[in-house]
Amino acid sequence: MHSQHPYYPHRLSNTIIGYLNLVTLVASIPIIGAGLWLAHGSAATCESALQTPLLAIGFIVLLISLAGFIGACYHVTWALWLYLLAMLLLVVALLGITVFGLAVTAGGGGRQVSGRAYQEFRITDYSAWLQRHVEVDRYWRPALACVVGSRACPRIATWTPLDYLQHNLTPIQSGCCKPPTSCTYNQGIPIAPQDEDCYRWNNAPSILCYQCDSCKAGVLEQVRRVWHNITILNVIILVVLIAIYSCGCCAFRNARRAESAGYPYGVNRMSKINPRWDYFW
Secondary structure, eight states: OGGGOTTHHHHHHHHHHHHHHHHHHHHHHHHHHHHHHHHTSOTTSGGGGGHHHHHHHHHHHHHHHHHHHHHHHHTOHHHHHHHHHHHHHHHHHHHHHHHHHHHHTSSOOOEEOTTOSSEEOOGGGSOHHHHHHHHSHHHHHHHHHHHHHTTTTGGGTTOOHHHHHHSOOOHHHHHHSSOOTTOOEETTEEOSSOOHHHHHOBSSTTTBTTTSHHHHHHHHHHHHHHHHHHHHHHHHHHHHHHHHHHHHHHHHHHHHHHHOTTSOSSOOHHHHHSOOGGGGO
């Protein structure tokens, strides 16, 4: 019976790690394809900023899966050693990114506007790291170009006051395409001391509230939501990677035993009766 075969669990671990890495190898192809597609897309869209991490993740998964698949199926010890090392580094890096993402996106969220379907966002509600990041000009310029290129504001340029009462707005539209709801104007001039964003607002399509703190808060809210979803996905990936890493350790041990001259892969009749002392280790 297979259960009595001392190498049956070893073959099983090698088979499992081989199939798992074959699946991840195939899954890396659409990830790389999505990164290449975004790289050739419009540079003005916000999605183009995802091309670098997508390509990096795709190629890393491809190389690691290829090393694990070759090592497990052909008992190549050095390939499995590289695979386990890369997997360990990937798990540690992913764990660090997950913890950092949870810490950075802990704050934020919108504030419901009375009588309106949309929310408004304040930059002071977000973490200090995100606030400092968005205040730096070399980071804000490409983010603002992304906002303008996404054409979020032209989509609501023809809205009436009734539309603002009945329809929801994205964080970008709420912060960048209109002044804060609390602002009051008399013939386009702010009345009495108000929020600084009320003075930054301009009805010109090229200005609007693009330099407002509320616009930066809208961008941060968009980033926070995406980062939150990525963090949840990272937790799931970590669990899967740790399970694959455990199978990889078993496959690595099997490859080492298979290469041992005194302990070839496979057993004879005598080994079933009296296995070597190191088998129990």
